[in-house]
Amino acid sequence: MTTSILDIGAPDTIQVDRLLSGTHRNPHRVLGSHPRPSGTLVRALKPGASSVAVITKDDRYDLSPVRDGLFSGVVPVRLADYRFEVTYSDRVELADDPYRWLPTLGEFDLHLISEGRHERLWDVLGAHVTTIGGVSGTAFAVWAPNAQAVQVLDLPMRRMDPGVWKLFVPGVTAGQRYRFRILGSDGQWRDKADPLAFAADLPSSVVHSSDYVWQDSDWLATRDSTDWSRSPVSIYEVHLGSWRPGLDYRELALQLSEYVTSQGFTHVELLPVAEHPYGGSWGYQVTSYYAPTSRFGTPDDFKYFVDTLHANGIGVIMDWVPAHFPRDDWALARFDGQPLYEHPDPRKGEHPDWGTLIFDYARPEVRNFLVANALFWLAEYHIDGLRVDAVASMLYLDYSRPAGEWVPNPHGGRENLDAVQFLQELNATAYKNHPGVMMIAEDSTTWPGVTRPTDYDGLGFGFKWNMGWMHDDLRYFSRPSRSSWQDEITFSLSYAWSENFILALSHDEVVHGKGSLWERMPGDTSAKAASLRSLLAFMWAHPGKQLLFMGGEFGQRAEWSEFGLDWHLLNDPVHAGIHQLVADLNSRYRSTKALHTNDTSPDGFTWLDVTGDVVAFQRDGDGPTLVCVANLGPTFYESYRIGLPRHGRWREVINTDSAAYHGSNIGNGGSVTTEPVPYHGCLASATLTLPPLGVLWLMPEINADL
Template identity: 50%
Template sequence: MDFASRLSNLPLLDPSFFDMHTQISLTDLGRLVDGHLENPSSILGPHTVDYRGTKATAVRSFLPDAQAAWIVDQPTGKRRPMRKLHPAGFFEAICSGTVDATSIGHNDEVTPSTHSSYRIQMADKTGKLIETNDPYAVPSILTDFDRYLLGEGKFYRLFEALGAQLRTVDDIDGVNFAVWAPNARIVQVVGDFNGWDGRGHVAKLDMSVGIWELFIPGAKAGQKYKFRILDQHGQWIDKTDPVGFAAELPPLTASIITDLDKHQWNDDAWMERRAATDPMHAPMNVYECHLGSWQKGPGRTHGWLDYRDLAHRLVDYCHRMNFTHVELLPVTEHPFTGSWGYQTVGYFAPTSRHGSPEDFMYFVDYLHQHDVGVLVDWVPAHFPKDAHGLRRFDGSALYEHEDPRQGEHPDWGTMIFNFGRNEVRNFLVANAIFWLEKYHIDGLRVDAVASMLYLDYSREDGGWIPNQYGGRENLEAIDFLREFNVAVHEHHPGAVTIAEESTAWPGVSRPVYDGGLGFTYKWNMGWMNDTLTYMQKEPIHRGHHQNDLTFSMIYAFTENFMLPLSHDEVVHGKGSLISQMPGDVWQKFANLRLLYSYMWTHPGKKLLFMGGELAQWNEWNHDDGPDWLLLDFESHRGVQDLVSDLNKLVIENPALHQLDFTGDGFEWVDCMNWQESTLVFLRKGLPGTEPILICCNFTPVVRSNYRVGVPKSGFWKEIFNSDSERYGGSNVGNYPGSKSTGDGHHGRPDSILVNMPPLGVTMFRLEK
């Protein structure tokens, strides 16, 4: 049967249909068809109208691809033809008598109990019949309580309502789109499902919360989409979904409808153990990694490995190196690869450079199943100016400040979030919860915290606006950071937050209830700067700078510190760590081994950027990554073995990790011998654990028979020597150890004689 015959055989429910006239003005109809009607729901969907003195229901649809359309009464299955009032595809049916108007809708509203009383059936240009829900008769995905939380800035699960949510309405599958754009005049949803023509899919505005929403039947996972926004200046702009779960591979910029519930997690044991473990007293050896350059794969786009391949390789490597965690440079979607991920556009989307969201879930799941934690860098301080991103999202300064003295970052050419807006804080806190919940991330390292805390950060006089009290502190950002930390620790016990904070701001890692910011850890940037400055000096000059090393113990327990030798120390002309070391080649390697050994025995959790464990000569390049071929040389393999053994020592010896954040875990034995540039100290654990004695020699001169005071008599076994031949050293040491002599020294009742190797560290533990 041809199309015309099929149309003629469809029953007409109400012959008086053809005598009814539309009550829509031609102006509004024209603006709707052109895509310029600001409130399309005032026309489209079911509306109560007055017809010949009685109430009737007008059902209207804009179906650009339809030749003909009907409304189908759900209880009876009967069809009612819709009249085509505009050749662009505007249809209307006015129902009276035979269809109860209240079953379709009244007072321009549709309640959840009545929205399903009819559907729209259309014949497309090929004659195919398609039946769907009326998008303008579907109730909002938001509840009244959701709206209340949004207004308060406390809707931490907004990722379950905003963005593109897979949804089934009356057995019709589709996608619910919702976006915050309170100052937009019109928001259209455009994508693969409508040929990127949004005239038929103009969202409805909920003025109480500034959210535009539309359910689109037939839209499905895998399809690309954007929000097309008409701003207050009459300009159309296409924007990526701020809550989009996936995105196209840059430089393409569309969001992708994604089902985040497909992956079957198998890391229950890890998650239960994490929740029951106090991270303060647990070992933490962190391998900082840029996934795009850590290892490359031939034949792949830019050599990028996929998340699944990376998971297997990283697990094997972390086990080989005894790292407990990996910390990933930002994995959120970013347009410019050279930003390393720190200029994020897709805050809810793992970058497509390495695969899909499900692939990244596999990555985290696999690492957890093999006892490796996953931390990610998170960037709530700023976002880039890319046209498809958050900047002037609805034509106004929505996420950022209007005033550039508050809203633009002079160092990075980026926009600063307006932490004073409830909705912006809500967006960011919900984003943090999202990564912990949907991807089982174990912790977030917050980038550039110092830039958030100070209004005058990197600004000249007159280039910033003081707070309400005339000060330089960013009070709104402080409140945000506290709210973020409270929410993370409340909703996900065992997860950690880490602050990259380079100033002396007090209480960064102290509880919010005690006046702190609430972070679990703070990067010890002071230790990093002082230690590298000291290590870069020729050994002959180090004696005059002993305080550069000992000063860290003055403040070591004022915060819960993590010691970072991060990517920031091996970029922008600084050179690699080994290239920063003084001396000839042998001394450079010895100094690097000395640096790592001192770092791993110093109180605090440990972080090392990839390539550092290889003694890489070149500074890091995000296009190339570590030079793995260096492992063909014994000297480089020796440094790698040293890092692996140091990690193992931290894990196996409670004295090296249990009391990282209290003075009870550290004791100077001798820090005053600046003439010989030596340091001797004890690391201690909880009662019942044996202390570790650490002896450091920062010169290339062997210190033979160096007397060191010890707290107990007996045989002190040498458990580590950075000068071992295994690591490429000269093998000066004390194997198998040293027996105490009975002579008191350094204020201790007994002492041992130690051979301190050149530019080396030795560790001893009392044998029971």
């Protein structure tokens, strides 16, 4: 039945003006239900409605219009539960009242946010499907300290210190698209994607609730007890959209697992999967840091992808981009009307190379956003490592800036001390929470101590890409004549143990007119194939872990394209041979402890020979020695003497010129036997047949000593 109300309980004009203009910072003060001596004051804001009634279990109470969609009244009962019946010209809706629920964000959470120390920031900001008082809905929260007002789904939100806006909206379920409408400090309204959205359909954010059940506890336990600096790490770098175009996360999980397993890689590294606007790109222009791209499925589909790779013994590393973000007006840029995530000084806040914005690393809340984001991927998606993009651009204030266009630090130097503090905090926090992950720096500079622990003033990374090795070796192998350029492939050993290195032949080396690895090799088809096989075998024997971008494992001829790899090349015996070699290199690498247990110590490496085009060295560690002999020139040597550290028979465990790899099959018949002839500082030696443009790996037959 319908019961008359006692009075309309109209608020004062100032409160109404603020509410209707969207500038009221505490809409719960006006809207919702408020106990009164005579009953309960109820107000509702329903623009466009002709009438609003309060519906309880037993009664119906009509509210009176105040103005412009605001309705008010005092019902003569104490309300515990109610709904609104809202009448429009074309429909009648039954809706819950968002303003009968006070914000649920706790004081301790707000305190941690204000100090920039909330390690699980994603638990309190963003959109969370939840149930309050038996009512299901979604709790929205966003940090926008400079905003005059914030709305979500056309509903005004409540401001809480330190600038967090909060609202629980009943009835909103997973799949609902939303954006925050923000009245900036400049008086302009902007529609913004949620910085902590868990899913996105750009430019909108999407409410997401996961019900995925992980099956990888054994993998995580093994991972967290592994010392990766002494373990085999062979990484296959993948751009998901162009590896095999058209596959979704679940299809990729099965096909990529099978392929990577057959090739023997220990890990995959994914170019950024956080949501980004342009699908044809590599993904380094991130706009939704907490949302896996929806191009290949849902967030739970991505969890299935990671879980499946773990089930197949494959680790998953993800490229992560804290160095810059794009200027899209619906994303992070000028989020609440003025610089918030970006540094306000363009000399520190704008990137001259990429046209992007740079995070304000001096601001605790911004550092918190980034550190928590790293933890989010490690915790929620079980990612096994983060390769931090463009570290060099973060470390130096003058990066790509001419004199006069950068601001020195307080000591007058060019080092970005705020970025250093951020990176140290990032790595220390990541390893504290997830001791078995790999934090990897893409850094092309000579900054000291990138992989030194933060306790010893290092940046605290676990590994660093060896960009110097990459540039030197690619330059060397691209030369038609190499005998005068040995320093290009030997110089890396002068600093090989200064950091924990990963040797990376990455995506950056197969675009922008550089040509593919195949095209960089000189000569005809046979010479190109032989040189590429030699490069890969030399790389796998060199101290350091390995990373190879997709396509390199079979000699992709063309530069990278968003339209995919030339898989048909595997029908060509030349390319199939390269493919088989990589599988064999990985297999031998994983089973030969000398190739990985002493990667970070000079005790594991000894030069044997550097003469003309021939380079030879031995690797030592736990288990038998491995000797690598590389003849990187066109000369065939029938009897080339090499010192060997042990008497007896040595097996030819890799020969890149083998017929199995479509080489000319020049070699040593599978093994050589030493002579008691001291050479190269060794008590024994052997004469080898060295194929041109070929690399041999030799290992002693332990039970075959003479």
